[in-house]
Amino acid sequence: MQRSVYVQTFGCQMNTYDTERMLQLLRPEGYEPTNDASSADLILLNSCTVRDKAEQKLMSHLGTFTPLKEHNPDLVIGVAGCVAQQEGERLLKKVKGLDLVFGPDNVDSLPELLRRVRERGERVSETELHKKREGYQFIAGEPSPDQGPTAMVTVMKGCNKNCAFCIVPQVRGRELSKPADEVVAEVRRFVESGVREVMLLGQNVNSYGHDRADGVLFADLLDRVDAVPGLERMRFTTSHPWDCTDALIERFGRLRTLCEYFHLPVQSGSDRILELMRRGYTAAEYTERADRIRAQAPDLHLSTDVIVGFPGETEADFQETLALIDRVQFDLIYGFKYSPRPGTKAAQYEDDVPEEVKVERLARVFERGEAIRRPRLATYTGETMEVLVEAPAKSSKANDQQLTGRSRHNIVVNIKVGNAALALFRWRGKLAQVRITKAFAHSLLGEFVTVD
Ligand code: SF4
Incomplete structure (x- = not known):
C-alpha cells in the first residue's frame, strides 16, 4: 500500500x-x-x-x-x-x-x-537507550533516490563527556563506535553510487574507538576511509579539544581526501568559566592545540562554537573570550547565548547574566569574528579553487542565475551561470575549478574555469 x-x-x-x-x-x-x-x-x-x-x-x-x-x-x-x-x-x-x-x-x-x-x-x-554494545545495531546508511554529492556517515553515537550545559549524554547515551569495517563498507557504497564527499558524524567524533577492543581510533579510521577508491573529500564533526590528539592533527595535510577544515568548539576563553562548564581543558591548552593544527596545515580553516552569558560570566571572563578569538584567529564562529536546558548541571546554576548583556556580548563576538573572516575571504579574490558543485544557489534570480558549492575549506562558493537548471544538470556533483571574482562576509562568488 x-x-x-x-x-x-x-x-x-x-x-x-x-x-x-x-x-x-x-x-x-x-x-x-x-x-x-x-x-x-x-x-x-x-x-x-x-x-x-x-x-x-x-x-x-x-x-x-x-x-x-x-x-x-x-x-x-x-x-x-x-x-x-x-x-x-x-x-x-x-x-x-x-x-x-x-x-x-x-x-x-x-x-x-x-x-x-x-x-x-x-x-x-x-525511549529505551541501548547502553551496551552487545545487541546494538547501527543502521547502515544507503544512498537515497535524490542523493547529492555529499553523504553523512555516522561513525559513533552518544557522548561520555559531561559538559554542564549539554543534555546530549542523557538523551543519546554513552559512546558506541560503529566497527571500522562497517564504516568503510558504507562509504564504499556511497562512492559507488556517485557520492564524492563524506561527512563522518558523531557527537564527539574524535573519541571514536575508545569503547572498542580492536585498537582502531579516530585517526586510524580516517586512514581507512581515505583509502576508499573514488572518494574525493572527507570531513568530520563534531570534535572535543580534549580528544584532539597528535595522531589526528598529523593527518591534516597528509591524507589526500581530508579537507582543510576543522570545527573545534572552544565555548569560552576564561578558565574559570571553562571549569564551570566542565570542559576539561584550559584556554592555553586549547590555544596550544590550535597552534599545532595550524603548524601542520597552515591553509586550514578553523571554526569554533562560543557560548556567551554562561552563569557567572563577568565582563572580565568575556574579555578573555575575545582575547582568545583574537589570538586563534578563527575563520568562522558559531555564537550562542546561554540558556538553561532542563536536566543539565548548569540548569541548577543561577542564570544571572541579564538578557541584554548576553545580546550585546554575542554581537561583539560576531563583530570580532567578521573582522577576521572578511579580510581572510578577500584574499581569495582572483584565485582559483576547487569547488564541489551541489545545487542552485538560494539567491538565484531569473537575471542572475547561480549554482552553489563548497571549497575544501568549507567556504560557500556561488558560481555565476547562464541557466541554473541546465548548468546543474551538467555540473552537479562535479569538482570544478572556480575563479573567485568577489568576496562577501560569508561567501565567495566565482566563475567556472575547468572541471574534472
Ligand atoms: S557539548 Fe559535546 S562533548 Fe560536551 S557533553 Fe555535549 S556532546 Fe558531549
Missing part, C-alpha cells in the same frame, strides 16, 4: 542523519516522502533540545498538525529525537492527537512501532 510521510527535522546533523535513516526504513514499508503535511499519511517531527524553548516550539508545531486528523483519521503523528527521549510517555499524555514517541536509539524499530499504532491501535512510547 502506497503511503506518504512528511518529516520535519530540527537541530544538528545527527538528527538530519536519523531522518535519512527513518526514510530509508520506511521506503520498503511503502512510504514515500512528501513536502505536503496536509496530505501525508504519517507526520514525524524529529526534535532537538539544544535550541531554546524546544519543547514549546514542538508543541506549537504539533498544535498545527493534530487538527489534520479531523479530515484524515488514518493519519499517524510521531515525535522522534531528543525531546522525545527526554519526555517519553509525558508527551503522549500532554498531546491528545499524538500516536508515537521514540528516541534516537529506537529509530531502527520504527516500522515495528508503526505497526503497533496502525494495526493494534496502541499509542506507543519507546
Whole structure:
C-alpha cells in the first residue's frame, strides 16, 4: 500500500542523519516522502533540545498538525529525537492527537512501532537507550533516490563527556563506535553510487574507538576511509579539544581526501568559566592545540562554537573570550547565548547574566569574528579553487542565475551561470575549478574555469 510521510527535522546533523535513516526504513514499508503535511499519511517531527524553548516550539508545531486528523483519521503523528527521549510517555499524555514517541536509539524499530499504532491501535512510547554494545545495531546508511554529492556517515553515537550545559549524554547515551569495517563498507557504497564527499558524524567524533577492543581510533579510521577508491573529500564533526590528539592533527595535510577544515568548539576563553562548564581543558591548552593544527596545515580553516552569558560570566571572563578569538584567529564562529536546558548541571546554576548583556556580548563576538573572516575571504579574490558543485544557489534570480558549492575549506562558493537548471544538470556533483571574482562576509562568488 502506497503511503506518504512528511518529516520535519530540527537541530544538528545527527538528527538530519536519523531522518535519512527513518526514510530509508520506511521506503520498503511503502512510504514515500512528501513536502505536503496536509496530505501525508504519517507526520514525524524529529526534535532537538539544544535550541531554546524546544519543547514549546514542538508543541506549537504539533498544535498545527493534530487538527489534520479531523479530515484524515488514518493519519499517524510521531515525535522522534531528543525531546522525545527526554519526555517519553509525558508527551503522549500532554498531546491528545499524538500516536508515537521514540528516541534516537529506537529509530531502527520504527516500522515495528508503526505497526503497533496502525494495526493494534496502541499509542506507543519507546525511549529505551541501548547502553551496551552487545545487541546494538547501527543502521547502515544507503544512498537515497535524490542523493547529492555529499553523504553523512555516522561513525559513533552518544557522548561520555559531561559538559554542564549539554543534555546530549542523557538523551543519546554513552559512546558506541560503529566497527571500522562497517564504516568503510558504507562509504564504499556511497562512492559507488556517485557520492564524492563524506561527512563522518558523531557527537564527539574524535573519541571514536575508545569503547572498542580492536585498537582502531579516530585517526586510524580516517586512514581507512581515505583509502576508499573514488572518494574525493572527507570531513568530520563534531570534535572535543580534549580528544584532539597528535595522531589526528598529523593527518591534516597528509591524507589526500581530508579537507582543510576543522570545527573545534572552544565555548569560552576564561578558565574559570571553562571549569564551570566542565570542559576539561584550559584556554592555553586549547590555544596550544590550535597552534599545532595550524603548524601542520597552515591553509586550514578553523571554526569554533562560543557560548556567551554562561552563569557567572563577568565582563572580565568575556574579555578573555575575545582575547582568545583574537589570538586563534578563527575563520568562522558559531555564537550562542546561554540558556538553561532542563536536566543539565548548569540548569541548577543561577542564570544571572541579564538578557541584554548576553545580546550585546554575542554581537561583539560576531563583530570580532567578521573582522577576521572578511579580510581572510578577500584574499581569495582572483584565485582559483576547487569547488564541489551541489545545487542552485538560494539567491538565484531569473537575471542572475547561480549554482552553489563548497571549497575544501568549507567556504560557500556561488558560481555565476547562464541557466541554473541546465548548468546543474551538467555540473552537479562535479569538482570544478572556480575563479573567485568577489568576496562577501560569508561567501565567495566565482566563475567556472575547468572541471574534472
Ligand atoms: S562533548 Fe559535546 S556532546 Fe558531549 S557533553 Fe560536551 S557539548 Fe555535549
